[in-house]
Amino acid sequence: MSTSSTRLEPQAPQPLLLQRFVMAQGVYASLLLLLALAMATGHARVPFTALVLGGISLVLSQLAFFLLLRSGRSQRFQDPGMTEAQVLVALFWQTVLLGCLDGGARATLMAFYVPILLFGLFQLHPVAFGRCALLAFVGFVALEWGEALFLPQARAEPPFLQLATLFVLLFWLCLFGRHVEGMRQRRQAPTAYQDARHGALRQPEDQVSTDELTGLCNRRQFLRLAQRDLLHLPAHAQYGLALIDLDHFKRINDRYGHAAGDRVLQTFATLAQACLRDSDVLARYGGEEFVLLLPNVNLDQISVCCERLREAFASAEPLGLSLGGLSLSIGMTRLQRGDDLDLALQRAEQALQRAKHNGRNRCEASWEPSDARTDRRSASS
Numbered sequence: 001m002s003t004s005s006t007r008l009e010p011q012a013p014q015p016l017l018l019q020r021f022v023m024a025q026g027v028y029a030s031l032l033l034l035l036a037l038a039m040a041t042g043h044a045r046v047p048f049t050a051l052v053l054g055g056i057s058l059v060l061s062q063l064a065f066f067l068l069l070r071s072g073r074s075q076r077f078q079d080p081g082m083t084e085a086q087v088l089v090a091l092f093w094q095t096v097l098l099g100c101l102d103g104g105a106r107a108t109l110m111a112f113y114v115p116i117l118l119f120g121l122f123q124l125h126p127v128a129f130g131r132c133a134l135l136a137f138v139g140f141v142a143l144e145w146g147e148a149l150f151l152p153q154a155r156a157e158p159p160f161l162q163l164a165t166l167f168v169l170l171f172w173l174c175l176f177g178r179h180v181e182g183m184r185q186r187r188q189a190p191t192a193y194q195d196a197r198h199g200a201l202r203q204p205e206d207q208v209s210t211d212e213l214t215g216l217c218n219r220r221q222f223l224r225l226a227q228r229d230l231l232h233l234p235a236h237a238q239y240g241l242a243l244i245d246l247d248h249f250k251r252i253n254d255r256y257g258h259a260a261g262d263r264v265l266q267t268f269a270t271l272a273q274a275c276l277r278d279s280d281v282l283a284r285y286g287g288e289e290f291v292l293l294l295p296n297v298n299l300d301q302i303s304v305c306c307e308r309l310r311e312a313f314a315s316a317e318p319l320g321l322s323l324g325g326l327s328l329s330i331g332m333t334r335l336q337r338g339d340d341l342d343l344a345l346q347r348a349e350q351a352l353q354r355a356k357h358n359g360r361n362r363c364e365a366s367w368e369p370s371d372a373r374t375d376r377r378s379a380s381s
């Protein structure tokens, strides 16, 4: 898909996409009810079999969308909500339905182009939205012209007033779409302005200290913070340090796509932050590995906190789906005054390797340097 169809809003989570789909079904149901009313009042002139076949095709087209959304396969698309495709299909059915009606009923139900297009107004780029509006207009013109040409007994000439009205309606909708985009950009502008006010130097610093995907601090910033804390650690204080690695993450990428993998990383970051205290520092260490610093904790508290993260991730549903078997492994250690950060990280890494080796989905600890030496011996034997 071209950049012009890029969605304007951030990707909605899958339950929201399904909710929007259900709303769209409401519009279809209203349209079909009105068609039934038109038939009952003698405004529809379509053979019953054509109606049944049309109804079945409509249901099948919606079933295809539903299956793609429900199974999570649509997450592989650039637009997981398939907004443009859904709007185009709805416009097609609306035009077909109008084709079943006589002139008077058609003029009335023509208004349904508007709610259909509204589904795309907040999601589609103005260019993609304009494309949908244009196709709606062309479809309607083709319908009216075709009828005037091939069914002169039904309509002697195209209804210019209706065509002009539809054109004006769609034109204003497109303008409104552009206005919505303008408002969105203005809404974002104050944030940029505030950032600028807080000093032009702060922004590049934020960028180098933050991981773009998860919003957590990055490895470099983490090391800086941890080093600083270690320098000022009081004599009897103890910090927890943990390396967290998502298990079989490559499989998630391979099976559901890189975008889904990214979403899993974001989900972990969000849920982990919800499980932690404000004073804890969680950072993206690289790839699918995270690092955690827990100030002023005893060994039990470190284990309990890491177990809580492990359990929370196991029941996470990042794409609104149960991906099945989400898990992570954690290597824990402690930091005390006089400790060397690099050595502590090595201890945590060795404990993490032990957790992986022992079957993943678990927390292992190397509290003391002697534990790490044991780990090295067992790894080399």
Ligand SMILES: Nc1nc2c(ncn2[C@@H]2O[C@H](COP(=O)(O)OP(=O)(O)OP(=O)(O)O)[C@@H](O)[C@H]2O)c(=O)[nH]1
Pocket (backbone or CB within 6 Å): 213, 245, 246, 247, 248, 249, 250, 251, 253, 257, 258, 259, 260, 261, 262, 265, 286, 287, 288, 356, 360
């Ligand atoms: N989606 C996504 N994938 C990433 C990112 N960074 C690293 N990866 C992927 O993470 C995967 C890590 O794979 P491995 O190192 O084999 O680890 P694993 O599959 O989790 O296996 P174990 O750690 O042994 O359980 C690789 O496929 C990387 O491409 C990222 O930012 N986004």
